Amino acid sequence: MSSPLLYVGLDVGGTTMKAAVVDDHGKAFPSSTLPTEAFKGQEHGLNQMCATIRKAIAAAGKSEKDIAAIGVATPGTMDIPNGIILDPPNLKPWQNVPVRKHVHEVFGIPTAFQNDANAAAFGEYWVGAGREAKSMVMFTLGTGIGGGVIINDFVLEGQHSHGAEVGHMKIDLGKNRRCGCGRWGCLEAFASAKSVVKRAEEAVARVTGPSILRDLLKATDEELPAKVVFQAADQGDEVAKKLVLDTAYYLAVGATNMMHLIDPDMIVYAGGMTAAGEPFLNQIKGYINELAFPVPAEKTIVRYAKLGNDAGMIGAAACARQLVMKLASGTP
């Protein structure tokens, strides 16, 4: 294997899927996208996956024989070892889709399969924020809170493909916050973009008199206007400032728990909410210093992700690369 290896990473989302050829150093060629159109059924979805992969290979100016392996990342629920999407809420009406088998049969090369959140974490670990980390926990702050845990190049999938569901660690015993998953007290129920907006709406309802936050919330046409809360805080709105600070606190609780359970050398935040920038990250760090044991509080690096929306695609390629290395070393 003297010539540098190339992989294709494919990240399948609820709306679109995106693929690129990625080289052995994690550098991605221009990416290609196609609509997922889950409603057209899983047969169509599998065809779209293969079409996106082919498009990406063409966009890189390569041919199929140049590709050493393919990695596919999809949302859950799934059976990772068997390469199957089970019953994904974001890809209705797909059920029990043998993704890995199909892609492998079509292209005839080693094909890896991974959860999209795990893949995104692995991408950041490989060539993004976690490049110098040996172990890393990533929180992806979006509508919900996803995550991934990587320890010494090992992606913590869990024994039943339920590992690293960091949004669903219970951080409160009370029945104050119900999570999208139906349970009470999950981290996601306190600190996701959806929760920030919900808490903001509750807070402005309690404010009598003028409120920058209320005005901004009314004026926006964003579907999930979490960023408006951060804007209002920047403009000095005290209620919004408290909401932001509380969100930083909840995220610090989640980070601290992972520092006491996994003890990684890096915690990484990804997703839309990281647009809040360094001041928000510093608030999170401040609370971690209060909450965590002194040694991990001092030594664990806490930072934002670097690969943006490419993390899942690059991470899928990282899974393909790892598969090739495993096959080469004869590891089962």
Added chain:
Amino acid sequence: MSSPLLYVGLDVGGTTMKAAVVDDHGKAFPSSTLPTEAFKGQEHGLNQMCATIRKAIAAAGKSEKDIAAIGVATPGTMDIPNGIILDPPNLKPWQNVPVRKHVHEVFGIPTAFQNDANAAAFGEYWVGAGREAKSMVMFTLGTGIGGGVIINDFVLEGQHSHGAEVGHMKIDLGKNRRCGCGRWGCLEAFASAKSVVKRAEEAVARVTGPSILRDLLKATDEELPAKVVFQAADQGDEVAKKLVLDTAYYLAVGATNMMHLIDPDMIVYAGGMTAAGEPFLNQIKGYINELAFPVPAEKTIVRYAKLGNDAGMIGAAACARQLVMKLASGTP
């Protein structure tokens, strides 16, 4: 290596240290103990360790040349990769004790070093409750709550020797329960033996009229009478029953969080509180079924540990065995 390998496992506790020769199948020869006498200083402590190891070798009718490797487990705080006890609260006034280096130099054979809670989990994983598990999380329910996480033969030490501090995951945002570590809302602050007794004392103070629990608490001369609470519950005391049920609930929250973060195929409980037997375990399982995602709730085995007080010693031997295998395979 045609003859079966033998190891010595040494478990150093605050009061005594215990060692035994353990064979390649995890079977322990008769164990030997010596007092730790930490107050006599770390020089003395290191000598006691070596003396206990020699005593164990003699008790097995073996000689030093029969032993392939030694494993030493100690309480923290520690630097596991460097084999050093740093500033252990239970071994005052020891500080920065180079345990592995000393034992290695005295016996001249490979010497492994591990946190005692991690070692106990590894022992159960090797030949105890976790024998058939690929990954396992153990909660040790004593005065505090310790733990260990094993994933595919890998002991999750953490990057700063702070992994698997399962007692110090924060499960509540309120300031109702302060932990021995000084923080609020740790699992240990709700579900350790110490917390059970504290909650029992608070509860009987609120009871007007007769109370089986109060009578039993008064009559006992146990230093930490958590078992009295379980006895009172068995005798029908409603307050005690509620305390036991609450404890099961808190432990189920801890287990569920580990199922959503690590997703092991087994959760194991060890330590004094497991004397409460199967009914208590069934209460924990019942709450896990309510709290966890359906797949891990259904598939994760939840049971009690099997090795009792020998787990740390056998686990230390398991670390020695793993070290020998690593050296043989050339893994760094």
